[in-house]
Amino acid sequence: MSEQEKRVGVYVCHCGHNIAGTVDVEHVAEWSQHLPNVVISRDNKFMCASTGQEQIEEDIKEFGLTHVVVASCSPHMHEKTFRNACARAGLNPYLFEMANIREHASWVHPNDRDGATNKAKALVSAAVHRVVHHEPLEPMQVQIRPETLVVGGGIAGIQAALEIADAGYHVYLVEREPSIGGHMAMFDKTFPTLDCSACILTPKMFDAGAHPNITLLTYSEVERVDGYVGNFTVRVRKRARMVDEDLCTGCGSCWDKCPIKIVDDVFEAGMGYRKAIYRPFPQAVPKYPVIDVENCTYFKTGKCRMCEKVCPTEAIRFDMEDQYVDLEVGNVILATGYKLFDCRRIPNYGYGRLENVFSSLEFERLTNAAGPTEGKVVLRDGETVPESVAIIHCVGSRDKNYNEHCSAICCMSSLKFAHLVMEKTGAQVYNFYIDMRPISKGYEEFYHRILSEGTTFIRGKVSEITDAAHAPDEEGKLIVVAEDTLIGRQRRVPVDMVILAAGLEPRADSQEVGYMFGVGCGDTGFFTERHPKLDPVATATEGVFIAGACQGAKDIPDSVAQGAAAAARVLGTISRREVALEPVRASIDESRCSGCRICNNMCPYNAIDFIEAEGVSRVNPALCKGCGTCVAACPSQVITGAHFTFDQLMAEIDGILVDVTGEMPLVTEVV
Amino acid sequence: MSDNGTFEPVIVGFLCNWCSYRAADLAGTSRMGYPATLRDIRIMCTGRLDPTFVLRALQKGADAVLIMGCHPGQCHYQEGNYKAIRRFALLRRTLRQMGIDDARVQLHWASAAEGVQFAQTVARVTEEIKALGPLDWPHNWPNEDPYALQEANS
Numbered sequence: 001m002s003e004q005e006k007r008v009g010v011y012v013c014h015c016g017h018n019i020a021g022t023v024d025v026e027h028v029a030e031w032s033q034h035l036p037n038v039v040i041s042r043d044n045k046f047m048c049a050s051t052g053q054e055q056i057e058e059d060i061k062e063f064g065l066t067h068v069v070v071a072s073c074s075p076h077m078h079e080k081t082f083r084n085a086c087a088r089a090g091l092n093p094y095l096f097e098m099a100n101i102r103e104h105a106s107w108v109h110p111n112d113r114d115g116a117t118n119k120a121k122a123l124v125s126a127a128v129h130r131v132v133h134h135e136p137l138e139p140m141q142v143q144i145r146p147e148t149l150v151v152g153g154g155i156a157g158i159q160a161a162l163e164i165a166d167a168g169y170h171v172y173l174v175e176r177e178p179s180i181g182g183h184m185a186m187f188d189k190t191f192p193t194l195d196c197s198a199c200i201l202t203p204k205m206f207d208a209g210a211h212p213n214i215t216l217l218t219y220s221e222v223e224r225v226d227g228y229v230g231n232f233t234v235r236v237r238k239r240a241r242m243v244d245e246d247l248c249t250g251c252g253s254c255w256d257k258c259p260i261k262i263v264d265d266v267f268e269a270g271m272g273y274r275k276a277i278y279r280p281f282p283q284a285v286p287k288y289p290v291i292d293v294e295n296c297t298y299f300k301t302g303k304c305r306m307c308e309k310v311c312p313t314e315a316i317r318f319d320m321e322d323q324y325v326d327l328e329v330g331n332v333i334l335a336t337g338y339k340l341f342d343c344r345r346i347p348n349y350g351y352g353r354l355e356n357v358f359s360s361l362e363f364e365r366l367t368n369a370a371g372p373t374e375g376k377v378v379l380r381d382g383e384t385v386p387e388s389v390a391i392i393h394c395v396g397s398r399d400k401n402y403n404e405h406c407s408a409i410c411c412m413s414s415l416k417f418a419h420l421v422m423e424k425t426g427a428q429v430y431n432f433y434i435d436m437r438p439i440s441k442g443y444e445e446f447y448h449r450i451l452s453e454g455t456t457f458i459r460g461k462v463s464e465i466t467d468a469a470h471a472p473d474e475e476g477k478l479i480v481v482a483e484d485t486l487i488g489r490q491r492r493v494p495v496d497m498v499i500l501a502a503g504l505e506p507r508a509d510s511q512e513v514g515y516m517f518g519v520g521c522g523d524t525g526f527f528t529e530r531h532p533k534l535d536p537v538a539t540a541t542e543g544v545f546i547a548g549a550c551q552g553a554k555d556i557p558d559s560v561a562q563g564a565a566a567a568a569r570v571l572g573t574i575s576r577r578e579v580a581l582e583p584v585r586a587s588i589d590e591s592r593c594s595g596c597r598i599c600n601n602m603c604p605y606n607a608i609d610f611i612e613a614e615g616v617s618r619v620n621p622a623l624c625k626g627c628g629t630c631v632a633a634c635p636s637q638v639i640t641g642a643h644f645t646f647d648q649l650m651a652e653i654d655g656i657l658v659d660v661t662g663e664m665p666l667v668t669e670v671v
Numbered sequence: 672m673s674d675n676g677t678f679e680p681v682i683v684g685f686l687c688n689w690c691s692y693r694a695a696d697l698a699g700t701s702r703m704g705y706p707a708t709l710r711d712i713r714i715m716c717t718g719r720l721d722p723t724f725v726l727r728a729l730q731k732g733a734d735a736v737l738i739m740g741c742h743p744g745q746c747h748y749q750e751g752n753y754k755a756i757r758r759f760a761l762l763r764r765t766l767r768q769m770g771i772d773d774a775r776v777q778l779h780w781a782s783a784a785e786g787v788q789f790a791q792t793v794a795r796v797t798e799e800i801k802a803l804g805p806l807d808w809p810h811n812w813p814n815e816d817p818y819a820l821q822e823a824n825s
Contacts, residue, residue, distance in 0.1 A: 074696045075713070103699025104711060108790070115679075115707030122710045518747060520690075522784040540689060540747070540783075584715065602718075604749040627748035628719030632758070644715055646723075653683065653727050656710045660681055660732030661809075 001066065006132045007039045009065040010124060011056060013047035013072035015102055022106035024117045028071065031121055034664060035128045039063050047072050053085040060089035067131040071099035071124045092136035094583070094643060099127040118666040122656050125664070129655025133648040139580035140621060144230040145330035146170065146574050151222055151513075154182020155201065155556055156548025157335035158208050159563030160570075165213035167571050172327050173208060174236055175218045177266065179284035181205055182337055186267060186361065188368035188375070189420065190556060191412040192438075192446030198370070202283045209285035217325065219290055225332075225516050228625065229543030230579050234327045240320040242291035243277075247315035250287030254307035254316065255279065262295050269361040272372030277307045281370060291316075331543045331570040334527060335563060336513060338549035341396030341403065341503040348464045349395065349500060355380040356478055357465060357498045360413060367420050377424045379497060386496035389421045390480045392462050393433040397503030397553075405524050407503035408553040411437045414501045415447055418455040429455045430493055432462050432482050440557065458491065460484045465498055504553035517544050526552045537566040542579070545569055584626035584643045590616040592638040599630035599639060680734040680800040682793075684711035685720050689747035690782050691739035697786030705790040706797045709737060716740070717778075718751025722762040725776055729766075729808050735775045735800045737793070742780040752780070774799045775806060 012029040014020035029043040040063050044052045047070055059065055068091065070082045075098040083093035101120040109116035146169045150161045153175030161171040173180065184190075185205075187197035208214055217236055224235040260276035267280040274280070276296040279289045297304035298318060308316040343351035343359050351357045356379050358366065369375040378385055391414045397407040411433070418429045436457075438447040451457070460482040469475045470492065477494035484491045506525035507513070514521050518541035520528040527546045530538040537545050545566040548559040573579060588599075588608075593616040600608050600617060607623035608630060610616075619630075619639075631641035640646075659666040686692040692713050698705065714720060717740030725736045738759065740752040759778045766776055777796055781789045 074692075074699070076693065076696060100696075103696040105707070107699040107702055108705055109707040110702065110704060112707050119707045119710060126710070126712065515745060520745075520783050528783060602754065604751070625748060627716040627751050628714065629716060629748065629751050629754050632719050632721040633754070641715075641719060644719060646721065649712065649714070649721075649724055650727060652712050653724060654731060656683060656712060657681065657728065657731045657733060 003037070006037045006067060007063060007065050008035075008037045008067045008069060008128055008131060009056065009059050009063065010035070010038055010041040010128060011047055011052070011068070011070045011072075012041070012043045012101070012120075012124065013052070013070065014043060014045045015047075015072060016045065019072070019102050019106040022110055022113055022116045023101055023120045024113065028101075028117060028120050028124060031666075032124050032128065035125055035658075037067075037132050038128060039065065048078050048081050053081065056082065056085045057089040060086065060091050065091065066095065067134060068096045069099060069124065069127040069131055070096070071101045071120065071127070073102040074100050074104075094137040095131070095134050097127040097131040097134065099123040118659075121666050122658060125658040126652045126656035129658075130648050130652040133645065133651050134643070137583040137642055139583050140585070141578045142228070142230045142581055142622070143578050144573050144576065145328055147172065147327070147329045148331045148333065148570050148574075149174065149222075149232070149234055149327060149329040150333045150335060152182070152335035152337055152548070152550070153177075153180030153208075153216075153218065154335060154337045154548060154559070155184045155204070156337070156559040156563035157182070157333070158204050159560045160333045160335060160547055160567040161208055161214055162204065162211065163564050163567035164570055165208075165211045169213065169571070169574055171214045172236075172329065173214055173216050174220050174222055175216070176221050177280065178219045178241070178278075178290045179280050179286070180208060180216065180218060181281070181283075181285070184556060185281060185283070186269070186368070187364050188371070189416060191416040192442045194416070194419070198283060205283065205285040216286060218286060220325075222513075222516065223324070228581070229541075230330045230573075231622075232329050232332060232543065234329060234332075236325045236327060238323040238325055240322050241288060242293070242317055242320050243288050244315040244317050244320075245286065245288050247313040248288045249313055250279070250289075251312065252279075253310040253312060255289055257306050257310045259304070259306060260295055260297055262292070268372060269359065269365050271362050271365040331545065331573060332517060333545045333547055333563075333566045333570065334513070334517060334519065334550055335546070335548045335566075336507055336510070336550040338504040338553065339507050341407075341505050343395060343500045343502050345402060346395065349392070349462070349498075350465045350467075350478075351500060354465065354467055354478060354498075356386075356496060357500065360410070360417070360499060360501050363417055363499045367417075367424065375424070377421055384496070385425050386421075386427050387425075388428045388430070388495040389425075389497045389499065390430045390432060390478075390493060390495040391417050391421075391499045391501060392465075392480070393431065393501050394461070395500040395502050396505070398434060403503050403505060403524065405553060406437065408437075409555045410501035410503065412443055412446070412555065414499075415450045417499055417501075418450050419453065422453055422455065427496070430480070430495065431455055431457050432480065433457060433459060434461055440555070458482060458484050458493070459486045460491070504549055507550065510550065517541065519544055519546065524552075526550065537562060537569055542581075543573070582626065584641070585621050585624045586619050586626065586628065586630055586639050586641050587621075588617055588619055589638040589640070590614070590618065592636055593617055594636050596635065598633055598635060602630045602633045604629070678801060678805060680708050680797060680805070681732070682709045682735045682737050682796060682800060683728040683733040684709045684737045684739065685714055685717070685724065686711050687717050687740045687747070687752075688713055688715045690741035690745065690780070691789065693783035694739075694781035694785045694789040697783065698790045699786075701786050703786055703790040705793040708797045708800075709793045716746065716748050716751035717755035718746075718748060720755055720758065722758055725762060729771070729775070729806065732807065732809050734803075734806045735777070735796065737796050738776070738778045739781050739789070739792070740778070742782055745782060771806070772803055774803060
């Protein structure tokens, strides 16, 4: 195509007032008319609306446009929309370019109309200069493998796995702990219905364990992820259980006889004990125990082997080693859950120092019928029933010193605790809250129920929990000090027991896990979704989805909903069978390649091979992800990065400096 | 221009698609204001940044170039930003020999969540360039085309 044959259409969007409120949109459109190769330049209230898109389609046909520029929002928002509009009018979608004059101009220069308008012009000019160098490209079609990897066996992961498995596709469910179930398995009751947590969870756990389409990989962790949407290769490390799963019947003789007793920090939250060979809880799926090699006498001293002696099926294997399993999957769902805020970080609440200050998870175990006290609510001594209990909301949440976010579940779990304490002990309960946020279905009603049951609600953030008595009635008690903001004065409330409603935090290793799967973490550390409102389960990486509390603090119903939503997205791609990959790929002009092999080592994906026989390097397009590192490195400049070519970027630089180079001033009067 | 305090620098930005461009988007959606001095160009990764692009921008009259990428260890392409650091170090050395102040070509990081940091960086760089004054390379250079001069000398 010769220079004269290039016909560019420019469309400048008002986006209601979002752009037009700051940028003089009509003027930008008028000015753009004079840019090289522009045959038509228009402004439009909403380019993304059907009328805006149709305008592009009509103009392509009427004016014979060969290239299109839309100046509106971020390409991450609407690039696809406008590419599709071009395609509908028969123009290759890659002959389109977007200028971001909303996020990068009008919204960030609200008090500088001239500055924002000039910047918008420069960005439009850059796009016009660049777009004429665009080449038609065809997306690469890749097959989608029907298998799915779900990382994390909490309720969100279980739900996602079951949905996909029920639809007839295979799922690998990887869980770090010896059993699936996650946090939900530790709870006694769930709000607001006071359903028994185990009773509603265990059927799902059992289904996941017995489902022919689900391969459970418990006590396992993902070590490596390679590939791309539709074709991921995942290496999972299966830690050695030291128990042969084919022989073990889960009878329990081994842990009954094991002489080593250890505080269980994970499942019992430090409230109870387990053996060195153990199953975390009776309903565990799978039912097989594991040997904790760090605490097992045999692994420490070479003696004991008690479990081996008592095992009726000879299932104990002390020589078992970690196994590596390589999985081929098409999609990934991350459901890695949350970590509870460590209450020790707030020293003035005395957790870890004052013995009758409990964390919320400790109380969950205390009140659980399968827990260390068989569900009796008692003080740390194991027998005294408390006569008064304080429940502190927002511990480590909504606090700039720790976490700014609201943990979403603590209001409701605190209400649940209040109910359980009163039901089990008849104690006087004080709930210290900042704001009550019972926002979901049935939650407000539950709040009123707890109010009517006689819990005292004190609106005020607790400043201190102390055992230093100021008055005779405070002797031997824990004193909760807070400002009651409804009556406007300081209060000291003596109680026997304090429960801290600890906040939800991202997993400590969420950064590393995110990096491995190509998912970012926001500043709170939770995984970042593709769009906070319209795409809450997808991520920046195609084929990787998120569900549950790893995306942000949420309760069980929301986690279940998100798990099912992620599964629906995965099923959507599976039923399409193939997916189009961006043709942003590197290619080497082999006739000019000198075979220096500099690019070979530049590629992080080993996508460039050196062809010994021909003395040249070649890119494997299926492995190339289009970063362009090799393009910039090639000393002969013979690697082309499609859609980000040397010519395109040079033209964009020239275009963005259209006024400075003297090609065309930005100020109108001169035009 | 710089004498009467009305000098508005022209800064060409090279932003990687995954972190810094999204940080700029976030600055936009969160309405964090910063000076309208940055004109940004999106590249897939800072690893794609051919040093020629920076020279071209300066040659064509930009007062400064701001390169922004993902934080080290967080590159969407694993290590493109490490390649960018190495090239940047060499480029800066070359520019120093040409008498270009270090502040005129800067490399910074911003994750997709760091809209605030992005806006602050642009504001800070703008102030630094304002203090330095215009570069005006096309006119201050003895020959209009720096490449032509290079060839003439060789």
